[in-house]
Amino acid sequence: xxxxxxxxxxxxxxxxxxxxxxxxxxxxxxxxxxxxxxxxxxxxxxxxxxxxxxxxxxxxxxxxxxxxxxxxxxxxxxxxxxxxxxxxxxxxxxx
Amino acid sequence: xxxxxxxxxxxxxxxxxxxxxxxxxxxxxxxxxxxxxxxxxxxxxxxxxxxxxxxxxxxxxxxxxxxxxxxxxxxxxxxxxxxxxxxxxxxxxxxxxxxxxxxxxxxxxxxxxxxxxxxxxxxxxxxxxxxxxxxxxxxxxxxxxxxxxx
Numbered sequence: 108x109x110x111x112x113x114x115x116x117x118x119x120x121x122x123x124x125x126x127x128x129x130x131x132x133x134x135x136x137x138x139x140x141x142x143x144x145x146x147x148x149x150x151x152x153x154x155x156x157x158x159x160x161x162x163x164x165x166x167x168x169x170x171x172x173x174x175x176x177x178x179x180x181x182x183x184x185x186x187x188x189x190x191x192x193x194x195x196x197x198x199x200x201x202x
Numbered sequence: 203x204x205x206x207x208x209x210x211x212x213x214x215x216x217x218x219x220x221x222x223x224x225x226x227x228x229x230x231x232x233x234x235x236x237x238x239x240x241x242x243x244x245x246x247x248x249x250x251x252x253x254x255x256x257x258x259x260x261x262x263x264x265x266x267x268x269x270x271x272x273x274x275x276x277x278x279x280x281x282x283x284x285x286x287x288x289x290x291x292x293x294x295x296x297x298x299x300x301x302x303x304x305x306x307x308x309x310x311x312x313x314x315x316x317x318x319x320x321x322x323x324x325x326x327x328x329x330x331x332x333x334x335x336x337x338x339x340x341x342x343x344x345x346x347x348x349x350x351x352x
Contacts, residue, residue, distance in 0.1 A: 126225060127232035142239055143207075143229050144246020147222060151250070167228035 108188070109139050111149035112158075116173060116181040119159060125168035126150070153177065203235040210240060213247035215254045262345065266337040273333025276304050277326045285322075307332040 108114070118124060118132045130141055141149075150171065153159045158177030162170045173181070207230055211223070233239055280301055287293065302309040307328035311320050320328075 126229040130229075130233070142242025142246070143226065143233055144242040144244070144249075147226055147229070148246045148249055151218065151222065167224055168232075169225035169228075 108137060111141055111145050112153060113181065113184055114139060114141065115146070115149050115153060116158060116177055117185075119171060119173040120178070120181060123162050123170040123172045125166075125170045127168065129171075156180075203237070203240065204230070207235055207240050207243050210243040210247060213244065213251070215251050217254065218250050258345070262341045265341050266334050269337025269340075270330045270334035274326055274330040276333075277308070277329035280305060281322045281326065305329055 114133045114137055115129055117136070118129045124132060126143070126146055130143075130146055133139055133141055150159065154161070154171075156176075157174055158180055159171045160174055162172050164170055208227070211226060211230065212219075214223075214226075230239075230243075283297075284293075305325065308320060308325050311318050311328070
């Protein structure tokens with residue numbers, strides 16, 4: 108799984124994080140190294156779609172928060188992935 | 203390498219930089235610089251530029267099509283009016299005065315050669331093209347003034 112949008116949403120699901128914290132978290136839980144350009148390309152898209160929003164801060168590092176729409180989208184996408192995983196494993200066991 | 207990555211970040215569109223530059227530079231301070239990061243920032247800048255330019259082109263293209271559509275409808279409307287008008291009653295000067303600014307291509311042809319046989323189809327196409335050209339000029343100025351105001 109290497110879709111940066113889903114990885115970022117999954118990372119923000121357990122709390123607000125800034126760019127670098129998201130990168131580190133994704134590397135820890137998914138073993139995927141997102142580059143800064145890829146990360147901010149995805150952050151731009153997710154913010155435009157209303158799935159994440161910036162949290163007020165005085166720091167240069169801007170934290171982001173998952174919105175209700177983002178949470179719904181993540182749940183739908185994960186449910187879709189879950190069914191693919193379930194079917195995939197079931198078919199593998201038959202072989 | 204860090205300096206190169208910072209330079210590459212300047213390739214992002216200015217509108218994007220206004221919103222994200224501060225936090226993006228903070229992120230660049232945190233990441234370990236390397237060729238992979240440089241390539242990723244370059245790739246991201248190009249992708250963002252293409253994405254934003256493309257959406258601009260689509261928006262301007264749509265507005266120009268709207269202008270051409272207005273030109274088409276106006277000339278078709280006049281065509282319908284002249285075709286259905288009672289030929290026994292002469293067309294008043296006020297009508298002619300209204301047709302000139304709304305049908306600039308037809309007015310120009312009439313001015314250059316009053317005897318030129320301009321058919322309805324040619325008039326409609328010429329008018330749609332003229333309106334599209336006006337739309338292109340207006341949208342170009344609008345975009346320039348928008349960029350200057352930023």
